[in-house]
Amino acid sequence: MKDFDIKVELTKDKKExxxxxxxxxxxxxxxxxxxxxxxxxxxxxxxxxxxYQPITLDPAxxxxxYGQTVFEGLKAYRTKDEEILLFRPDQNMKRxxxxxxxxxxxxxxxxxxxxxxxxxxxxxxxxxxNVEGTSLYIRPFIFATEPYLGVAASDTYRFLIILSPVGxxxxxxxxPVKIAVEQEYVRAVTGGTxxxxxxGNYAGSLKAQVVADAAGYSQVLWLDGKEKKxxxxxxSMNVFFKINGEVITPVLNGSILEGITRKSVIELLNHWxxxxxxxxxxxxxxxxxxxEGVLEEAFGTGTAAVISPIGELFWQGEKLVINNxxxxxxxxxxxxxxxxxxxGTKEDPFGWRVKVE
Amino acid sequence: MKDFDIKVELTKDKKExxxxxxxxxxxxxxxxxxxxxxxxxxxxxxxxxxxYQPITLDPAxxxxxYGQTVFEGLKAYRTKDEEILLFRPDQNMKRxxxxxxxxxxxxxxxxxxxxxxxxxxxxxxxxxxNVEGTSLYIRPFIFATEPYLGVAASDTYRFLIILSPVGxxxxxxxxPVKIAVEQEYVRAVTGGTxxxxxxGNYAGSLKAQVVADAAGYSQVLWLDGKEKKxxxxxxSMNVFFKINGEVITPVLNGSILEGITRKSVIELLNHWxxxxxxxxxxxxxxxxxxxEGVLEEAFGTGTAAVISPIGELFWQGEKLVINNxxxxxxxxxxxxxxxxxxxGTKEDPFGWRVKVE
Ligand SMILES: Cc1ncc(COP(=O)(O)O)c(C=O)c1O
Ligand SMILES: Cc1ncc(COP(=O)(O)O)c(C=O)c1O
Numbered sequence: 001m002k003d004f005d006i007k008v009e010l011t012k013d014k015k016e017x018x019x020x021x022x023x024x025x026x027x028x029x030x031x032x033x034x035x036x037x038x039x040x041x042x043x044x045x046x047x048x049x050x051x052y053q054p055i056t057l058d059p060a061x062x063x064x065x066y067g068q069t070v071f072e073g074l075k076a077y078r079t080k081d082e083e084i085l086l087f088r089p090d091q092n093m094k095r096x097x098x099x100x101x102x103x104x105x106x107x108x109x110x111x112x113x114x115x116x117x118x119x120x121x122x123x124x125x126x127x128x129x130n131v132e133g134t135s136l137y138i139r140p141f142i143f144a145t146e147p148y149l150g151v152a153a154s155d156t157y158r159f160l161i162i163l164s165p166v167g168x169x170x171x172x173x174x175x176p177v178k179i180a181v182e183q184e185y186v187r188a189v190t191g192g193t194x195x196x197x198x199x200g201n202y203a204g205s206l207k208a209q210v211v212a213d214a215a216g217y218s219q220v221l222w223l224d225g226k227e228k229k230x231x232x233x234x235x236s237m238n239v240f241f242k243i244n245g246e247v248i249t250p251v252l253n254g255s256i257l258e259g260i261t262r263k264s265v266i267e268l269l270n271h272w273x274x275x276x277x278x279x280x281x282x283x284x285x286x287x288x289x290x291x292e293g294v295l296e297e298a299f300g301t302g303t304a305a306v307i308s309p310i311g312e313l314f315w316q317g318e319k320l321v322i323n324n325x326x327x328x329x330x331x332x333x334x335x336x337x338x339x340x341x342x343x344g345t346k347e348d349p350f351g352w353r354v355k356v357e
Numbered sequence: 358m359k360d361f362d363i364k365v366e367l368t369k370d371k372k373e374x375x376x377x378x379x380x381x382x383x384x385x386x387x388x389x390x391x392x393x394x395x396x397x398x399x400x401x402x403x404x405x406x407x408x409y410q411p412i413t414l415d416p417a418x419x420x421x422x423y424g425q426t427v428f429e430g431l432k433a434y435r436t437k438d439e440e441i442l443l444f445r446p447d448q449n450m451k452r453x454x455x456x457x458x459x460x461x462x463x464x465x466x467x468x469x470x471x472x473x474x475x476x477x478x479x480x481x482x483x484x485x486x487n488v489e490g491t492s493l494y495i496r497p498f499i500f501a502t503e504p505y506l507g508v509a510a511s512d513t514y515r516f517l518i519i520l521s522p523v524g525x526x527x528x529x530x531x532x533p534v535k536i537a538v539e540q541e542y543v544r545a546v547t548g549g550t551x552x553x554x555x556x557g558n559y560a561g562s563l564k565a566q567v568v569a570d571a572a573g574y575s576q577v578l579w580l581d582g583k584e585k586k587x588x589x590x591x592x593s594m595n596v597f598f599k600i601n602g603e604v605i606t607p608v609l610n611g612s613i614l615e616g617i618t619r620k621s622v623i624e625l626l627n628h629w630x631x632x633x634x635x636x637x638x639x640x641x642x643x644x645x646x647x648x649e650g651v652l653e654e655a656f657g658t659g660t661a662a663v664i665s666p667i668g669e670l671f672w673q674g675e676k677l678v679i680n681n682x683x684x685x686x687x688x689x690x691x692x693x694x695x696x697x698x699x700x701g702t703k704e705d706p707f708g709w710r711v712k713v714e
Contacts, residue, residue: 055421139506
């Protein structure tokens with residue numbers, strides 16, 4: 001790997017760490033952060049690691065008004081041998097640059113960002129928790145900083161990476177979640193920003209989430225924006241169904257996020273010779289399979305929860321209880337393999353792990 | 358009006374004002390800003406006017422990641438008699454609260470916000486420019502401040518109002534603009550956030566704007582997200598067509614913004630007994646009318662440009678030149694009346710003006 005000039009300024013005021021056996025999601029942050037700036041004409045410059053500190057911006061900064069921003073989410077794990085492992089971080093950097101292209105944000109050097117991330121983690125390595133089920137959540141993000149109220153792409157940006165030691169994303173852990181099929185609100189549509197990881201997709205999803213939550217469902221399952229018929233994805237997960245021995249996941253159609261966990265699950269299933277297809281799948285087809293007794297499993301995939309079995313789907317007044325509301329065999333097998341590879345307790349036949357020195 | 362307790366801290370360091378005859382859009386800001394905070398359990402609190410200054414936020418603040426934010430845009434005008442007039446500001450506060458509801462942001466007291474706005478303008482009254490075509494652009498906005506990486510509505514928010522003396526929005530002024538019909542990208546779809554004024558709608562629109570700009574068009578005309586067939590709106594304007602003596606504008610369908618200029622134009626046309634209808638209108642219908650020679654005028658309506666005649670529409674390789682690329686009679690009449698009411702040179706039969714004391 002190239003040698004990058006990343007300046008480091010260490011904190012003089014280390015924070016107290018939270019108890020690693022009582023971690024929540026995304027509320028504690030480590031001592032340092034990675035920062036890099038973009039200026040038109042100059043490109044990305046001044047990559048550096050500095051103490052975790054507030055961001056100061058002009059009130060007219062474009063991010064506050066027109067949401068020109070993208071982000072990523074990945075994790076680092078501490079192994080039994082005190083190694084620190086990243087899971088396919090190159091994929092996140094690639095996706096961040098794809099999101100940049102959709103949002104008219106200048107692309108960055110992925111190798112440099114990865115080098116910055118590794119350096120940051122090595123500095124804050126004591127923050128990578130060692131308790132089962134915990135990890136260090138990594139949030140790279142980029143936002144427009146130019147103070148300008150015209151609707152236009154910014155001439156200046158900031159790239160940050162912040163780190164947060166986390167426990168389980170769902171309070172249920174690997175236990176099955178209940179999910180409501182969303183009938184009113186729409187997350188994304190072809191031609192929109194659905195396949196980019198950008199703020200607006202999440203802002204628009206909050207309302208449906210609040211409604212589902214009040215009804216006792218932990219997430220919503222989005223249908224397509226055109227016909228409200230085809231399955232897209234769940235809040236922050238892609239989704240898989242096992243019907244009659246075959247695993248099916250919605251094909252990448254431009255309006256769903258290309259999940260890295262999704263991709264890894266498909267590769268694992270192929271590796272095991274378990275039939276898996278990517279195709280359009282309608283909610284009616286799911287319901288028919290349920291009625292015929294061949295809807296065998298359903299699960300979500302995403303960095304935060306890794307694998308989240310779906311125990312119940314709520315759709316048009318019907319409660320579809322899947323696999324008796326229990327974790328299915330495939331969900332379990334995929335979960336065990338993925339978390340095993342991620343945390344270093346299993347072989348890594350695909351070369352997905354990246355060690356932080 | 359109620360008496361609100363709005364604290365004022367005046368700047369000790371007044372800025373130099375830009376030349377009012379050379380103003381651009383949205384790059385200069387006045388000496389003060391209005392601020393108010395929201396804390397769960399406590400509600401909106403501490404409305405105050407303070408020197409214009411940077412915003413300081415935790416890097417994990419929800420606005421940077423999930424774009425939970427809404428905004429408004431309105432203007433103040435200086436009359437020949439040195440009065441300062443606002444145009445229907447109550448409508449903007451109402452719409453801001455409607456946007457809040459879609460984005461799960463707690464609603465605020467519209468009267469209080471309006472009182473804060475008036476007080477702010479009266480403090481910065483010397484910034485309201487007096488040159489023809491200029492005005493003071495007003496940007497109220499609200500954003501989520503809680504440092505939390507879970508996808509959820511924030512428990513804390515900040516409400517700001519900033520002010521910017523502006524010249525014409527389009528460099529063309531009241532001269533006709535060229536607009537490209539967008540075929541690939543989509544701004545919004547029913548069930549999404551299209552009828553809220555929230556950051557993500559604008560972030561998603563940048564790409565199409567960049568493409569159109571490179572081809573020599575100043576804005577794009579959006580089609581609906583489902584069939585890419587029905588006309589929605591332009592970048593930051595609603596749109597009107599005059600076909601065969603009748604004025605037509607797309608009906609409010611949940612995916613376009615309910616423009617206040619749009620509403621005012623409809624009320625004016627009704628007042629003048631000029632036929633105007635709100636209905637679905639397809640791009641094919643526009644093209645047919647063009648071919649038959651009955652597409653008489655087209656214009657956009659919005660706070661920034663007020664009325665913007667459309668001189669050319671580009672669609673599927675065809676250039677539809679409207680009214681010989683010149684400003685039409687209705688566009689001109691509406692423009693003159695609206696700007697006359699706004700700037701105090703004409704009667705205000707509808708009571709749209711609000712004086713800043
Ligand atoms: C909308 C959305 N879909 C799917 C995913 C899953 O992607 P990944 O497996 O890369 O984490 C995420 C989250 O990360 C997401 O935000
Ligand atoms: C998307 C969009 N449509 C239409 C408008 C016009 O609305 P108004 O007339 O209230 O300014 C605006 C801007 O303000 C806008 O941002």
